[in-house]
Amino acid sequence: MASMNIIGTSVKRTEDYRFLTGGGQYTDDVAPHHATYAVFVRSPHAHAKIKGIKTDKAAKARGVHAVYTGDDIAKAGINGLPCGWLITDVNGQPMKEPPYPVLAQGKVRHVGERVAVVIADTLHEARDAAELVEVDYEVLPAVVNGAEARKKGAPVLHEIAPDNTCYVWAIGDKAKVDDVFKSAAHTTKLEFVNNRLIPNAIEPRAAIGNYSRAEDAYTLHVASQNPHVERLLMTAFVMGLPEHKVHVIAPDVGGGFGSKIYLYGEDVVVTWASKQINRPVKWTADRVESFSSDAHGRDHVTTAELALDKDGKFLAMRVHTTANVGAYLSTFASCVPTILYATLLAGQYTTPVIYCEVTAVFTNTTPVDAYRGAGRPEATYVVERLVETAAREMKIDPAEIRRRNFIKEFPYQTPVALLYDTGNYNATLDAATKLGDVAGYAKRKEQSKARGKLRGIGYSCYIEACGIAPSSVAGSLGARAGLYEAGEVRVHPTGKVTVFTGSHSHGQGHETTFAQVVASRLGIPMDDVHIVHGDTSKILFGMGTYGSRSIAVGGTAIVKAVDKVIAKGKKIAAHLMEAAENDVEFSDGIFRVTGTDKQVPFGQVALTAYVPHNYPHDKLEPGLNENAFYDPSNFTFPAGSYVCEVEVDPDTGKTSIESFVAVDDFGKIINPMIVEGQVQGGLTQGIGQALMEGCRYDSASGQLLTGTLTDYCLPRAEDVPHFKIDTRETPCTHNPLGVKGCGEAGAIGAPAALMNAITDAIGVRDLAMPATAETVWRAIAMKKAA
Amino acid sequence: MPVKVSMTVNGKPVSAEVEERTLLVNFIREHLRLTGTHVGCDTAQCGACTIEMNGDAVKACNMLAMQAEGAKITTIEGIAAADGTLHPMQEAFREHHALQCGFCTPGMVISAIDLVRRHPNPSEEVVRAELDGNFCRCTGYHNIVKAILDAAPKVAAMR
Numbered sequence: 001m002a003s004m005n006i007i008g009t010s011v012k013r014t015e016d017y018r019f020l021t022g023g024g025q026y027t028d029d030v031a032p033h034h035a036t037y038a039v040f041v042r043s044p045h046a047h048a049k050i051k052g053i054k055t056d057k058a059a060k061a062r063g064v065h066a067v068y069t070g071d072d073i074a075k076a077g078i079n080g081l082p083c084g085w086l087i088t089d090v091n092g093q094p095m096k097e098p099p100y101p102v103l104a105q106g107k108v109r110h111v112g113e114r115v116a117v118v119i120a121d122t123l124h125e126a127r128d129a130a131e132l133v134e135v136d137y138e139v140l141p142a143v144v145n146g147a148e149a150r151k152k153g154a155p156v157l158h159e160i161a162p163d164n165t166c167y168v169w170a171i172g173d174k175a176k177v178d179d180v181f182k183s184a185a186h187t188t189k190l191e192f193v194n195n196r197l198i199p200n201a202i203e204p205r206a207a208i209g210n211y212s213r214a215e216d217a218y219t220l221h222v223a224s225q226n227p228h229v230e231r232l233l234m235t236a237f238v239m240g241l242p243e244h245k246v247h248v249i250a251p252d253v254g255g256g257f258g259s260k261i262y263l264y265g266e267d268v269v270v271t272w273a274s275k276q277i278n279r280p281v282k283w284t285a286d287r288v289e290s291f292s293s294d295a296h297g298r299d300h301v302t303t304a305e306l307a308l309d310k311d312g313k314f315l316a317m318r319v320h321t322t323a324n325v326g327a328y329l330s331t332f333a334s335c336v337p338t339i340l341y342a343t344l345l346a347g348q349y350t351t352p353v354i355y356c357e358v359t360a361v362f363t364n365t366t367p368v369d370a371y372r373g374a375g376r377p378e379a380t381y382v383v384e385r386l387v388e389t390a391a392r393e394m395k396i397d398p399a400e401i402r403r404r405n406f407i408k409e410f411p412y413q414t415p416v417a418l419l420y421d422t423g424n425y426n427a428t429l430d431a432a433t434k435l436g437d438v439a440g441y442a443k444r445k446e447q448s449k450a451r452g453k454l455r456g457i458g459y460s461c462y463i464e465a466c467g468i469a470p471s472s473v474a475g476s477l478g479a480r481a482g483l484y485e486a487g488e489v490r491v492h493p494t495g496k497v498t499v500f501t502g503s504h505s506h507g508q509g510h511e512t513t514f515a516q517v518v519a520s521r522l523g524i525p526m527d528d529v530h531i532v533h534g535d536t537s538k539i540l541f542g543m544g545t546y547g548s549r550s551i552a553v554g555g556t557a558i559v560k561a562v563d564k565v566i567a568k569g570k571k572i573a574a575h576l577m578e579a580a581e582n583d584v585e586f587s588d589g590i591f592r593v594t595g596t597d598k599q600v601p602f603g604q605v606a607l608t609a610y611v612p613h614n615y616p617h618d619k620l621e622p623g624l625n626e627n628a629f630y631d632p633s634n635f636t637f638p639a640g641s642y643v644c645e646v647e648v649d650p651d652t653g654k655t656s657i658e659s660f661v662a663v664d665d666f667g668k669i670i671n672p673m674i675v676e677g678q679v680q681g682g683l684t685q686g687i688g689q690a691l692m693e694g695c696r697y698d699s700a701s702g703q704l705l706t707g708t709l710t711d712y713c714l715p716r717a718e719d720v721p722h723f724k725i726d727t728r729e730t731p732c733t734h735n736p737l738g739v740k741g742c743g744e745a746g747a748i749g750a751p752a753a754l755m756n757a758i759t760d761a762i763g764v765r766d767l768a769m770p771a772t773a774e775t776v777w778r779a780i781a782m783k784k785a786a
Numbered sequence: 787m788p789v790k791v792s793m794t795v796n797g798k799p800v801s802a803e804v805e806e807r808t809l810l811v812n813f814i815r816e817h818l819r820l821t822g823t824h825v826g827c828d829t830a831q832c833g834a835c836t837i838e839m840n841g842d843a844v845k846a847c848n849m850l851a852m853q854a855e856g857a858k859i860t861t862i863e864g865i866a867a868a869d870g871t872l873h874p875m876q877e878a879f880r881e882h883h884a885l886q887c888g889f890c891t892p893g894m895v896i897s898a899i900d901l902v903r904r905h906p907n908p909s910e911e912v913v914r915a916e917l918d919g920n921f922c923r924c925t926g927y928h929n930i931v932k933a934i935l936d937a938a939p940k941v942a943a944m945r
């Protein structure tokens with residue numbers, strides 16, 4: 001029999017047929033019988049006291065079933081939304097955790113905050129009635145900028161944080177770092193903003209609560225990246241509902257990028273309200289709502305310094321960051337600018353000492369949480385902009401300065417807590433410089449010059465930490481959840497297999513990749529394997545998908561369950577072949593007795609397990625169904641090198657990306673086609689951050705200025721180049737597949753490469769993202785003037 | 787005031803009483819329950835709602851159902867052959883991994899077919915420029931562009 005090993009092959013995706021023919025089932029496509037529609041009344045002010053809410057007109061409007069405000073939620077005993085990670089500050093004190101109400105209680109703290117909900121028979125009726133809700137606001141001064149919010153006299157958002165500070169947290173040896181800086185041959189200092197981004201998954205968030213009196217149970221359809229966590233938070237912390245009576249289904253989900261990880265107030269409201277009115281309650285965000293109510297990303301202001309010796313060896317790094325967390329702490333907001341950021345500041349380098357201090361600040365803006373990369377893009381930006389700038393200042397080739405400082409021996413303990421298990425940074429950088437024909441760059445620059453254009457080249461050698469783990473370490477750092485994953489492999493009597501995974505696919509292609517893994521391991525055709533995700537009543541448990549953890553953690557849980565199936569199968573096969581269990585081996589879907597021609601196929605073993613006539617009943621239960629939980633012993637550490645070449649038109653400031661090369665080391669790759677797709681998508685979001693995306697608030701009023709797709713610039717097809725992508729493979733050492741994860745790399749590595757290229761092209765030291773044509777043009781003009 | 791609308795959708799005549807302000811996209815999704823046509827924005831920019839109307843790709847969120855009175859409409863559900871065989875453009879999307887979450891995909895496919903109708907032999911530049919009415923947040927467009935370039939001759943040959 002031919003080998004069924006299809007790991008490493010670009011199998012076409014199983015899920016595509018339904019998506020291509022309109023057969024996807026996204027939350028808004030679900031239409032429960034008798035559904036009602038919810039519309040949220042949202043705050044038009046960034047900061048205001050609610051003096052009163054009049055709902056009577058709305059309540060009497062046509063088709064309206066109910067209007068609820070924060071008072072109703074409070075009366076119902078519903079708690080605020082919890083934060084999943086406790087950060088302990090530099091003084092050993094817990095971070096400030098102000099209540100995050102499901103519907104505003106007495107005060108609103110950002111534009112778009114939920115104030116009331118109107119539920120009616122049709123969406124039109126609910127919208128009309130929402131207009132009739134009268135909220136009496138006393139507008140307060142607002143603050144939207146993190147640094148401003150820390151100043152004396154700034155408007156105070158929460159009583160428990162009179163200085164608007166959530167925490168001041170630090171990592172590393174400050175005294176040692178300060179010492180090194182005093183005597184270093186060269187130091188480089190940069191101050192920059194990591195611009196706030198609005199995720200904009202193309203499917204808006206949506207939720208449908210459906211309470212059944214007959215069963216005294218709830219069903220929640222929701223566009224979520226992790227249905228089990230959503231259920232756990234909602235039942236155990238917010239609503240006090242019995243967990244086993246709440247069924248959460250996250251069907252097809254149209255992209256997430258982090259924004260659909262969190263438990264949102266809308267999900268709680270529709271679930272609760274469906275019992276109050278005894279009808280399903282459906283809510284789908286419109287895009288304008290998404291802009292002000294989906295968790296945002298990034299928003300750091302940083303001062304970063306690098307100390308070097310005379311040969312360009314890195315001696316120390318010192319970083320101070322103010323992280324704007326928005327008006328409330330979203331589900332994982334607190335760990336993003338700390339655990340997922342500062343720990344990555346070693347990058348790919350041997351910098352011996354690093355100190356980083358992070359001040360997290362509340363402002364009158366939408367809460368900020370993990371967005372594709374989550375902390376790691378911010379860290380990479382700091383490291384790679386510093387390194388490139390230092391190289392320019394010291395007149396060392398930017399690739400060469402990196403090579404001089406690469407970590408070459410593994411495992412490597414960084415000074416900021418992480419233990420890199422493996423890597424080969426020269427390999428990716430060598431490949432990227434070849435693929436990008438860096439050797440021919442000087443000539444291309446001349447050609448650009450002849451055309452009146454400014455050409456620049458920029459590198460970015462990023463590292464990321466994926467599959468955040470292990471639970472015990474995360475717990476000691478403040479995580480309030482485990483970080484394992486669950487999987488179940490159900491072999492049916494005919495030898496077909498259904499796999500249940502706690503990971504969630506919202507574009508990543510798990511139905512294909514995971515099936516490749518299982519089919520290869522069991523030696524059966526991929527068509528015989530079906531992957532199920534996103535449903536709490538089918539899947540035993542799950543931590544969901546974020547942090548590029550699906551294959552490394554979720555995939556490994558499945559592998560462990562498959563191995564248990566094989567182990568049990570060997571016992572059954574040994575019985576059938578009258579052999580000792582130890583003499584039975586399994587490969588390519590066949591159990592064999594070593595050294596003989598005795599064999600039974602997998603399908604026969606499966607059938608025997610369910611029709612156990614000839615069966616070792618004294619030793620074994622019938623059936624062939626196994627589950628496994630996998631708690632990794634470490635993060636995985638994908639890394640790569642990006643080289644970007646741009647051409648800037650000095651007259652208009654417009655940047656065109658002439659070449660973008662990405663060479664990533666994701667360890668073993670299951671499906672190269674899917675991995676490339678993830679890189680392309682990530683790069684495009686990174687390019688978006690560098691060139692065009694930037695959330696803006698009016699500093700006086702706190703109004704969201706980029707609140708629609710006409711004001712917030714998402715990358716279009718003509719904004720991105722044809723990418724040149726390749727991979728190198730250094731397998732992860734601590735999971736059986738040798739995989740690392742690939743979902744966020746592009747978004748992590750791309751911004752620094754681009755900004756390094758643009759600053760090189762126009763000859764300035766630094767430039768703010770997004771580097772729009774106007775920003776670049778002004779920088780050129782200022783340089784000329786100077 | 788409810789009004790009666792009638793049109794042909796995916797080859798079948800349909801009619802219904804709708805509120806005057808009902809958008810065509812809501813008529814298609816809610817009344818006809820053809821949920822392959824998606825809604826991704828409220829400013830007629832994302833293109834997730836793109837359908838074919840009287841031979842042209844249009845954004846169904848940007849017009850009232852009433853305005854489609856008597857029109858001949860094809861939604862994504864009507865693009866593949868009756869036996870389920872994918873249209874060459876759909877097949878090219880699958881072949882080139884031009885979709886991830888699938889949410890933009892129905893609109894992308896219909897826009898892509900329309901693009902090839904207008905530009906039977908498009909260059910990469912033309913494809914990229916012509917896609918300006920369709921956002922995809924997942925793929926980075928790379929593979930969408932590849933798929934369209936690959937499918938173009940096959941789709942053009944169908945006409």
Ligand code: FES
Nearest residue numbers: 826831832833847
């Ligand atoms: S929904 Fe029609 S363009 Fe976005």
Ligand code: FES
Nearest residue numbers: 886890922923924
């Ligand atoms: S595939 Fe997700 S938006 Fe295009």
